[in-house]
Amino acid sequence: MLDATAFLRSLFDTAVAAATPANCMQRWLPRRPTGNIVVVGAGKAAAAMARQLEAQWGAPLRGVVVVPPGHDEECRFVKVRFAAHPVPDESCVAASKEVLAAVAGLSEQDTVICLLSGGGSSLLTLPLPGITLADKQRITRALLRSGAAIHEINCVRTQLSAIKGGKLAAACAPANVITLVISDVQGNDVAVVASGPTAASGATVADAVSILERYGIPVSDNIIEAMHAGAARTGSVVESDLRLLASSDDALQAAALAAMEAGVTPYMLGDLGEDARDLAGEHAALALEIAAGRGPVAPPCVMLSGGETTVPVLGGGRGGRNGEYALALAIALTGHPAVHALAADTDGIDGCGDNAGCFVSPDTIARARAAAIDAPDCQRDNDSYAFFAATGELLMTGPTRTNVNDFRAILIT
CATH class of the missing domain: 3.40.50.10180 (Glycerate kinase, MOFRL-like N-terminal domain)
Incomplete structure (x- = not known):
């Protein structure tokens, strides 16, 4: 059985490696x-x-x-x-x-x-x-x-x-x-x-x-x-x-090839740059359609995208674009058992946090509730870091010494 977290992390590592100066x-x-x-x-x-x-x-x-x-x-x-x-x-x-x-x-x-x-x-x-x-x-x-x-x-x-x-x-x-x-x-x-x-x-x-x-x-x-x-x-x-x-194209193509080698169909969405929460809502809707058998590709598949979303900062919390996206995605997915995701910055630092990004799993919201953390409250305060720290789903890599912007992968099994 596919270990979703390990698989998503391997795709991120492959994407980053493709964009390092050494390669x-x-x-x-x-x-x-x-x-x-x-x-x-x-x-x-x-x-x-x-x-x-x-x-x-x-x-x-x-x-x-x-x-x-x-x-x-x-x-x-x-x-x-x-x-x-x-x-x-x-x-x-x-x-x-x-x-x-x-x-x-x-x-x-x-x-x-x-x-x-x-x-x-x-x-x-x-x-x-x-x-x-x-x-x-x-x-x-x-x-x-x-x-x-x-x-x-x-x-x-x-x-x-x-x-x-x-x-x-x-x-x-x-x-x-x-x-x-x-x-x-x-x-x-x-x-x-x-x-x-x-x-x-x-x-x-x-x-x-x-x-x-x-x-x-x-x-x-x-x-x-x-x-x-x-x-x-x-x-x-x-x-x-x-x-x-x-560029991001090289990173996404490398991740797509790695997914295919693992028997997972890549579905490429390209470089995207809209509001992080809006994009998360769109991606959640597509992932749920795919999981229900009504999408453009059949599971097991992984939706891959790059680019740089935007985030109007209205609260006093901590986090970055990828944390904002991941939090909105977790809320929109409502714990669907077939969907896992990773959103991270290829430079290893997401916004003002010390994490590269965040994982989303079917029990993300349940973990937060168990820790007495409210997802909408964190969203209003732009505090995705505290939310995913509480769920134990921060991706920590340290600086990667490259930067081809954001990497997002949504796995539907």
């Missing part, structure tokens, strides 16, 4: 260029990417990459700097200045290798003149709590920044720039991953202001003027050789 860099790494090589980058996978680059190219090379605490790897030639995530602080500003210093004074014979992955938007923070770090922190916190989509958040970040939206590539001139990307965004737009420090953004100041207005986030006229001045100062962006190393 995805070699086939996309170009031949080593001549001249000096400077490595810069930011994101949860940046140090692991730098280590793989060192292993494949060796010396001489130099540079600096920026990661959140816990996402480091030991590198011989590339410095690894820690900075704050998801709300930037002074460590992000200092690291960004070090990145810019590393690419200064290069020649046409030199090459910059930029290693980007999810999380880079916070880690590379350098406010435009006239905008303070406190301004960026306030706006970032408000956007993260608003339920805004990641492309909207990164549009605003880009317009506030002196390093995003192709500005890092401009600072590399006249050197050649090769950008290697592990994507955590739906659609894999490289101008959105880490807010595109080496990719020109088509977004405008007007777009950023519209997003802020849409979510009721006030900004002063001085900030808007500073964004317009920053846009006017932005020079031509150095053309960057952009290479997508891994």
Whole structure:
């Protein structure tokens, strides 16, 4: 008999492994260029990417990459700097200045290798003149709590920044720039991953202001003027050789193959980005239809999806997108005996928790009741972490040193 929890965990591990730098860099790494090589980058996978680059190219090379605490790897030639995530602080500003210093004074014979992955938007923070770090922190916190989509958040970040939206590539001139990307965004737009420090953004100041207005986030006229001045100062962006190393598609395809090898039919739903609770309701309804023999696929099967849901934070609890999704899913499934699920972030950290995600089983709600935990109360307070801690269904992995966004699997037996 299939152990549902072990099976779902194995699919997650397979999905993550497919997107690690150790497994995805070699086939996309170009031949080593001549001249000096400077490595810069930011994101949860940046140090692991730098280590793989060192292993494949060796010396001489130099540079600096920026990661959140816990996402480091030991590198011989590339410095690894820690900075704050998801709300930037002074460590992000200092690291960004070090990145810019590393690419200064290069020649046409030199090459910059930029290693980007999810999380880079916070880690590379350098406010435009006239905008303070406190301004960026306030706006970032408000956007993260608003339920805004990641492309909207990164549009605003880009317009506030002196390093995003192709500005890092401009600072590399006249050197050649090769950008290697592990994507955590739906659609894999490289101008959105880490807010595109080496990719020109088509977004405008007007777009950023519209997003802020849409979510009721006030900004002063001085900030808007500073964004317009920053846009006017932005020079031509150095053309960057952009290479997508891994994405959610790779993770889901790897999980689908693993499911087939286990005799379970994968049903692929793709990358999805709507409200976490709404998506959970839709998935629960589909899973129940499949369990009743009225679905598009017969059991045993597993519904697989990725992407990044949104969560308006109205309560004071703890958790993340995947916990919100899993809690809503558990409520909607009402303990159906044939349905198990896992929702987790491939970077190993879901929101403000220390867990990667959460399992859902037929007795999830019963476990919570036995622990005197009320599911709707936790949902109202955005406290999915406390709920799944009480049921014993948190998935704890620690940082995975990659990030291709969320992974959701619903097993129907």
